[in-house]
Amino acid sequence: MTTDDVINLHKELCQQAQNLMRAKQSDYTNGMDQPFRNFQLGPSMGVGTVPEGIFTRFLDKVSRLSTFLSKGRFEVNESVSDTIVDGINYLVLLYASVILEERRKSPHDAHQIEQVCPRPDLDTRNADGDLCLSGGGCHHDSRRSRTKRSDLDAPAADGE
16 A cells, blocks of 8 residues: 555545534434534533543544454444544544633633533643643643642652
8 A cells, every 4th residue: 555545545534534424413413503412411411521522432432443453353333444434523523622622711712602511610721731631630641641730849748
């Protein structure tokens, strides 16, 4: 397979992902233009955030792919390309939800954006100001080991 073959495959997968997202958005949102509607149920019940819900669905796809790589097959009728296309869509939705959160925090845009996460008590920033998906700040990210800024500033417990 050449680089051009991979680029063409990328193009095809992205087109499939866009078509699937349009169809699923219609199914999941009852035709409304609210792309995160189906992910808002958890937060409305006090369980997680919209980005956490999206990330969980993405991890479901990663888990399925991991099983496929181990067994060489799926037990249910879903192809590898279907799982990958779903993963692409979850990553796009996750990125869109992060952008929405950034815009919501901007004084210029905040008044124009509908609130998605009803849990304002959830701390979604780590010590460096990066967005993270867990409450209380990030402890780790894929770029490097991560600790809270308060942990770095606190004196050592043993007097060091």
